[in-house]
Amino acid sequence: MISERRFLAATPGLTTGVDDRRVARISNQELERRWKLVRDHMGERGLDALITQSERDFTGGYVRWFTDIPAYYPRTVVFHRADLMSVVEHGVAGRKRSPGGNDAENPGVGEIITTSAFPSINYTQTYDAQVVCDIVNRRGSRRIGWIGPTGMAHGFVSYIENTLSGKAEISDETDFIDHVKAAKSGEEIALIRETAAMQDVIFSKVLAYIKPGMRDLEVAALAQYEGQLMGSEQGIFLGMSAKLGQPAFFAQRHFQGRTIRAGDHMSLLIENNGAGGLYTELSRTIVLGKASQELNDGFEIVREAQEHTLRTFNPGASCCEIALAHDEFMKKKGAPAESRVYAHSQGYDLIERPLVRSDETMRLKKGMNMVLHPAYATKSMFAHICDNYLVTENGPSECLHKTPKKIFEL
Secondary structure: OOOHHHHHHOOOOOOOOOOOOOOOOOOHHHHHHHHHHHHHHHHHHOOOEEEEEEOOOOOOHHHHHHHOOOOOOOEEEEEEOOOOEEEEEEOOOOOEEOOOOOOOOOOOEEEEEEEOOOOOOHHHOOHHHHHHHHHHHHHOOOEEEEOOHHHOOHHHHHHHHHHHOOOOEEEEOHHHHHHHHHOOOHHHHHHHHHHHHHHHHHHHHHHHHOOOOOEHHHHHHHHHHHHHHOOOOOEEEEEEEEOOOOOOOOOOHHHOOOEOOOOOEEEEEEEEEOOOOOEOOEEEEEEOOOOOHHHHHHHHHHHHHHHHHHOOOOOOOEHHHHHHHHHHHHHHOOOOOOOOOOEEEOOOOOOEEEEOOOOOOOEOOOOOEEEEOOEEEOOOOEEEOEEEEEOOOOOOOEEOOOOOOOOEEO
């Protein structure tokens, strides 16, 4: 298991001096690589501009992929084929800045326009859309592509489509972007490795501090705190304890008020990004005593299920076929088939394509960062395991986490 000292030493730029405002960032070379791929596609399709918007970090990967800036309030990117990007974001209504691509904090951005729109205030939902329409009309863009429109606010999308109807041809270019960002570059893979190493450190910190008398939320808060000290910006920390003989499911903060007692067990899932914004996730079971035979048997099933799937994680593999094979494996072990997504890709989004399930058309590619978390629940037990794997050219896929694959008895 990696130590905190070793992690920090291996993470250049994490603490680079008092004058640096950013914890970490993607290089301009990496951003330019992405922009070229997109502009080449736009040229082939005859597109003048692409539009995408995100409202939150952990499922706002499109905006961050283009700009290296996460979204907390709505942030809109208009990516022009023949010019610098336009950005619309929350701020003073009507203010405009023109960095012209010379702002180190906003590489590749030509103009930033701010509005006072809020997702919770219904009548402001068209404010950003009005600015986007002004940008498109001012520049004479007549062929426009959406990126992820079905995940955006209805008011934003409908206003743009109604306003530009008859003036511009609009297509959905999401599938292309999904494929492009799914296979990670060398720089992205290096940051993903650092995120996984960070989570190993976080889990080791939890093992050192967890004890009877703590509430579930204190354990989750400790994990979040340690991660943010090491460069994490955002994430979800699901943890819940229970007596042995009762399932300890993953739970959000709203349900983390239980006090842990000697002999209890806890399921902990760490889903946060690292310095640079890329996600991995790690889960294990912690027992403040001795695990039951039922819990050990359940864990062995999901551990074997993880290994079973890994044998199919090769470039070109069908996600649908992998999911079906996993269900057959679980049935043979006397466990139910998965009714949820048990494996998927990660990047700037906590969950991104491809999903390993029956309706996914994207196939695995070299360089994908896949998280694999099979689980098995009964009325008296919840068994789980979660690790990230890098899809390699010839297999087997490389496990990015170093935390031992076991139940931890303390």
